[in-house]
Amino acid sequence: MTDAAELRRRTQELLAAHPPATTGRLDFLRARFDAGLAWVHYPEGLGGLNAPRSLQAVVDAELEAAGAPDNEPRRIGIGLGMAAPTILKYGTDEQKQRFLRPLWTGEEVWCQLFSEPGAGSDLAALGTRAVREGEDWVVNGQKVWTSSAHLARWAILIARTDPDVPKHAGITYFLCDMTDPGVEVRPLRQITGEAEFNEVFLTDVRIPDARRLGAVGDGWRVAQTTLNNERVAIGGMRLPREGGMIGPVAKTWRERPELRTHDLHQRLLRLWVDAEVSRLTAERLRQQLVAGQPGPEGAGMKLAFARLNQEISGLEVELRGEEGLLYDDWTMRRPELVDFTGRDAGYRYLRSKGNSIEGGTSEVLLNIVAERVLGLPAEPRTDKDVPWKDLAR
């Protein structure tokens, strides 16, 4: 069993052999991966040491104290959070060896080709087709809301391989080379003026069968690993009071008494209380996880924060009075990260509208809470036994 002391020893060994001050960033990250200190809960040889996941913090703290570079996790979130756990669970040895190291070091950026114009909440209805030709699959279709597609070397992709069976059964999961000549990436400009996301058009893209992840027709099950990991990240952060979007509004309120009205005051106090209570709920969830008693409360956190962000930023635009009529910058830009704090109230108002849509709409999440937490009956299904090709669209 690898304990904290052992991890500290190995981290110091890594730092001694590859001093961050004199080692190139990428060289250091590769050495860290090879030392099993990238994600300690992964298997040996794949960047880990089969250690408990909670001990990663020990390694991170040592490395941070030594001024070592990190792999900029926010920039490669889709690879780390979604592609990697899926490849680890369903990949062949060859796939794991090929993909995990450059994924973790950030040398190869990943994106996710899941959503389609005709398959949003009902993702399993997706229509991108993959047809077997010899040792390859030939893929045709359109994907949407793909962040990082313009930066990505690889994509996780789900496509329909059998239209004659019900929708969940005919899907297969692939690892798609984004440099294939049939892949066209177009920026998708959103209401904020910028383009965080892309549309991806796939025309006769050839994917070797060796880049299939999991069995043919098993793609929906494989995709669950990806999607479950998407929601894990929320709730782990420890925020101080006024740490979220309420912070800038409270600051403006204190500094600009001339903007205050009685109506805004009542709404601000309500939202301040809601934000503080949500912060306490997130803190309680964190304490439950630390105590090894995970509860179902996490299911609600995304719902709560989507509503809070929207209402608080809406209030902020009103509070700013005449300035609320302005917008900082409509220029079409391609940000790598969502920057809520670096922009004005109008941006926060518009961008947060996406919070109740991305990563599961609030309506779908309410269904999930009702069915999985409260145990209420599932929605009636009219599509369960119908071949995909016969579904209404």
Added chain:
Amino acid sequence: MSTQPDLLYTEEEEALRAAVRDLLADHCDAPGVIARTESGAPHDTAAWKALAGTMGLAGLLIPEELGGQGATHREAAVVLEELGRAVAPVPYLTSAVVATEALLECGDDELLGRLASATTGAALALPLNTAAGGAYKVVRHEGGALHGELTGIADAAIADVLLVPADDGGLYAVDADAVTVTPHPSLDLTRPVATVTLDGVPGRLLGDAEPAVRRALRAGAGLLASEQLGLAEWTLTETVRYLKERKQFNRPVGGFQALKHRLAQLWLEVVNLRAAARAAADALATGEDTDVTVAVAQSYASPVAVHAAEEALQLHGGIGMTWEHPVHLYLKRAKADSLAYGTAGVHRAALAELVDLQAP
């Protein structure tokens, strides 16, 4: 803020919860509570004796050297969650929390000892809707006796001693036998209010009223959030159970998305309320960040408890409107609780000062 409040329940707190729940299951079944509300003696004295005396819960907040349990607000909060779940007609909040806190501030060991041994119950003679820091009516202290009329006193009918503020700034202990207690038909059938008339009665000076009242009302407001959590939890759980069972249009009513979303929303509110209530109980126990945390909890708790009870009534349909079904007990308690120790609006106004978000 240096440390985060402990928002979980300890094993001992869970054991306490289980014991209280067991006892209430034996004593406070819904038909019994409903029948008692019209009996002229709405309080359940048997349940109160068992809780306060046998289990020693009346002395949770009283130091061991005075015969109490020397526990904290965290444990008292767990008791209140269970009392809320059962909408139990016992004077725990008014006597074992609010009156006890006032006596702790005055340092009246004699009365505290009697309260701890459950031989005496007390009530702070202020309208139930008084908030900490708010104005309240006092009686006249003249010629060594107290004169006046005080209204809106919760659980006065079952109190042995009344803690009465007078115009000389003192808080006096007055024997209930010496005053006239006139119970009133009350919105909350399980926590009725009464008028107390003092017609030249003797009182024993306990200490200064102002700090005692402030401390008592702050603790009452903070721990009331746990009672409100219990109310909301029961109404949500019971409504979910009923909607799985109730069938219309050839399917369980709980399968309709319009209702599922409302229940999921309510669940979210209850989850939030739990965090807010635990934070308030912990803050009262540790004394850290107490004013803000209590004001946050009371700003949040009242609308949630009322919403939960109102949703329960609506989603039960016709049966929810009947005297026979207990949901009305919860609605009446939740609505009265939303006034108790200050409305959500009063607590938000307090927050505006506390966290420097001043009114225009």
